[in-house]
Amino acid sequence: MxxxxxxxxxxxxxxxxxxxxxxxxxxxxxxxxxxxxxxxxxxxxxxxxxxxxxxxxxxxxxxxxxxxxxxxxxxxxxxxxxxxxxxxxxxxxxxxxxxxxxxxxxxxxxxxxxxxxxxxxxxxxxxxxxxxxxxxxxxxxxxxxxxxxxxxxxxxxxxxxxxxxxxxxxxxxxxxxxxxxxxxxxxxxxxxxxxxxxxxxxxxxxxxxxxxxxxxxxxxxxxxxxxxxxxxxxxxxxxxxxxxxxxxxxxxxxxxxxxxxxxxxxxxxxxxxxxxxxxxxxxxxxxxxxxxxxxxxxxxxxxxxxxxxxxxxxxxxxxxxxxxxxxxxxxxxxxxxxxxxxxxxxxxxxxxxxxxxxxxxxxxxxxxxxxxxxxxxxxxxxxxxxxxxxLGLTGPKKVEPPHSLELVSIGKANAEIIEFEVNKESDITNKPLAVIDFPKDVLVNAIIRSGELITPYGETEIQVGDVLYILVSRKSKKRLKEMLNQD
Structure with missing residues (x-):
């Protein structure tokens, strides 16, 4: 029962x-x-x-x-x-x-x-x-x-x-x-x-x-x-x-x-x-x-x-x-x-x-x-x-990004993947990856542009609205965020 x-x-x-x-x-x-x-x-x-x-x-x-x-x-x-x-x-x-x-x-x-x-x-x-x-x-x-x-x-x-x-x-x-x-x-x-x-x-x-x-x-x-x-x-x-x-x-x-x-x-x-x-x-x-x-x-x-x-x-x-x-x-x-x-x-x-x-x-x-x-x-x-x-109190329509990528912290490797959306004020805007002075232990893994996945190369130019997924060691994370002007 x-x-x-x-x-x-x-x-x-x-x-x-x-x-x-x-x-x-x-x-x-x-x-x-x-x-x-x-x-x-x-x-x-x-x-x-x-x-x-x-x-x-x-x-x-x-x-x-x-x-x-x-x-x-x-x-x-x-x-x-x-x-x-x-x-x-x-x-x-x-x-x-x-x-x-x-x-x-x-x-x-x-x-x-x-x-x-x-x-x-x-x-x-x-x-x-x-x-x-x-x-x-x-x-x-x-x-x-x-x-x-x-x-x-x-x-x-x-x-x-x-x-x-x-x-x-x-x-x-x-x-x-x-x-x-x-x-x-x-x-x-x-x-x-x-x-x-x-x-x-x-x-x-x-x-x-x-x-x-x-x-x-x-x-x-x-x-x-x-x-x-x-x-x-x-x-x-x-x-x-x-x-x-x-x-x-x-x-x-x-x-x-x-x-x-x-x-x-x-x-x-x-x-x-x-x-x-x-x-x-x-x-x-x-x-x-x-x-x-x-x-x-x-x-x-x-x-x-x-x-x-x-x-x-x-x-x-x-x-x-x-x-x-x-x-x-x-x-x-x-x-x-x-x-x-x-x-x-x-x-x-x-x-x-x-x-x-x-x-x-x-x-x-x-x-x-x-x-x-x-x-x-x-x-x-x-x-x-x-x-x-x-009442005319609406802003830009909120749209969920069409891509999906799980952001993880790789504890064993002491590294993380972080997300960064490029805006007009970013120092890296309109620059090829090869000329951007990233820290040595930083790697741009992927770029999402207009819903499409782009494989990054040295000559790839960063544009406004790009979503970057960046692999970085924890010791360089603070420096990277300062470089990207993130809060």
Whole structure:
């Protein structure tokens, strides 16, 4: 009997992963974010659907959700270029802090009236839906040709505002369940969580980079696992001392991803795939936890729609316009930032906190939050690209290179293959290879030009847009990168 259950469980897991992967392709064709389809898979197969997976465990959902968020934030931080994020650090942090508070306050007033709850419960609801979602934003923006500055702002905001929403949610729950709470202690807790989370992220990010580069493992496949282990370690150590583990993970990932890293592409590709798996698992589990018969009631639909309208058309725009005053964004850009404030897994995961704390209206909150997230992902997520185009905020179309070449670090030979795309400012542009003064232990292995592979010879002239794959010893890597004017 037990063996039969195990077989069915493994079979069902395989089917869910296959459906999840195929869903990503299907979602791009119909213009619906994949997370919506993942959630629908969970709802259909759950206890209140076909009944294939009986599930009603908020505590397990919360654990899986936080674990998945660690992986998603880590992967997002690894892929984020500091040169892109640095110019938008100030507005992103303003949106991640002041923006979340303003959104929570405005929604709180609406929740008090629409849901008929107490003021404190209204602020709790506002805090839960106050932040944008990293998983949703990263997934929806990937591959879109939205202006780089706007995309960087949204990604940096979504990667750093989860700690604020979590802090507000937990703090308000404490105010509701503790007889004589200390407001000064909560204020001190905020600065502790954010400040220490930032410091630990920076320090352990540098330590992780040093460890990855210095250690010589027997298998290249162990390096991605080693990097991911640091992400989990950073979260747990930071959270154990009462600081923001999610912030620490995102900051550490920024440090690691923007450092000179051995086995860089292996680490990136592994974490990209693992992050997709985490998204599939998380949104499916969230779908399993909700009961459609409770969600699709007139009461929840009406209240959810009203709160969604206020969140999208009032609270988020007010928060964006006030948080980005004198920060160089014009009216159209602020309108777009307002519309692109996607809600996703984080509000749903946060909605499990009141359930576990035994708050009176926790089930109502969960159902309405879930409905708000569905509306946000379905309406906003499916129209972001169109909205950017209508406002004239699109940049050059992002095209994936048609070639595929795995970049590796050759540990035994103490050498690496690196990639370099030639631009107009490059000193080697329009020069034959024979006259370029490369270091002695450097060899240009291949050139990709307009999607075609070119075998390099001495008389081969380097052109703008060429992608060079260069074999270099580690001791000459720094000199080569200086020569190529790489950051």
């Amino acid at each position: 037990e063996q039969t259950f195990n077989d069915y469980f493994i079979l069902l897991s395989a089917l869910l992963l296959i459906i999840g992967v195929l869903t990503t392709k299907f979602s791009s064709r119909i213009g619906v974010p994949a997370l919506i389809l993942f959630i629908l898979v969970g709802m259909i197969t759950g206890s209140d659907g076909l009944g294939f997976i009986p599930f009603d465990n908020p505590q397990m959902t919360q654990l899986i959700g936080i674990f998945a968020l660690i992986i998603i934030l880590f992967e997002g931080g690894l892929q984020t270029k500091w040169t892109t994020v640095k110019p938008v650090t100030k507005p992103a942090l303003s949106l991640a802090t002041l923006g979340v508070i303003l959104t929570a306050v405005i929604v709180a007033f609406a929740a008090k009236i629409i849901l008929g709850v107490t003021w404190l419960e209204g602020f709790l609801f506002g805090a839960i839906v106050g932040s944008t979602d990293a998983a949703a934003v990263f997934a929806v923006l990937k591959g879109q040709n939205i202006r780089e500055r706007l995309g960087a702002t949204l990604e940096a905001e979504s990667g750093s505002n989860d700690p604020m929403a979590m802090f507000l949610t937990i703090s308000i729950i404490q105010l509701m369940v503790i007889d004589n709470p200390s407001y000064w202690l909560l204020i001190g807790s905020f600065f502790w969580q954010m400040g220490i989370g930032l410091i630990i992220g920076l320090l352990l990010g540098k330590l992780a980079t040093l460890a990855i580069n210095r250690i010589n493992l027997d298998s290249s496949g162990l390096y991605p696992v080693f990097a991911l282990a640091f992400a989990l370690l950073i979260y747990s150590l930071t959270d154990l001392i009462g600081a923001s583990g999610l912030l620490a993970v995102y900051v550490a990932a920024l440090v690691i991803g923007n450092s000179d890293l051995t086995y860089r592409q292996s680490i990136f590709r592994f974490n990209e795939g693992f992050a997709w798996m985490a998204q599939i698992l998380m949104f499916t589990i969230l779908g399993l936890l909700v009961f459609p018969s409770q969600l699709m009631t007139i009461d929840v639909i009406v209240k959810g729609l009203l709160l969604s309208i206020i969140l999208v058309l009032v609270a988020r725009p007010v928060a964006v316009f006030l948080s980005t005053i004198n920060m160089g964004y014009d009216f159209k850009e602020k309108v777009f930032l307002s519309w692109a404030g996607l809600r996703g897994a984080v509000p749903i995961v946060l909605a499990t906190f009141p359930m576990l704390a035994g708050i009176e209206n926790s089930q109502l909150f969960f159902n309405v939050v879930f409905f708000v997230v569905l509306i946000s992902a379905l309406v906003q997520g499916s129209t972001i690209a169109m909205f950017a185009e209508k």
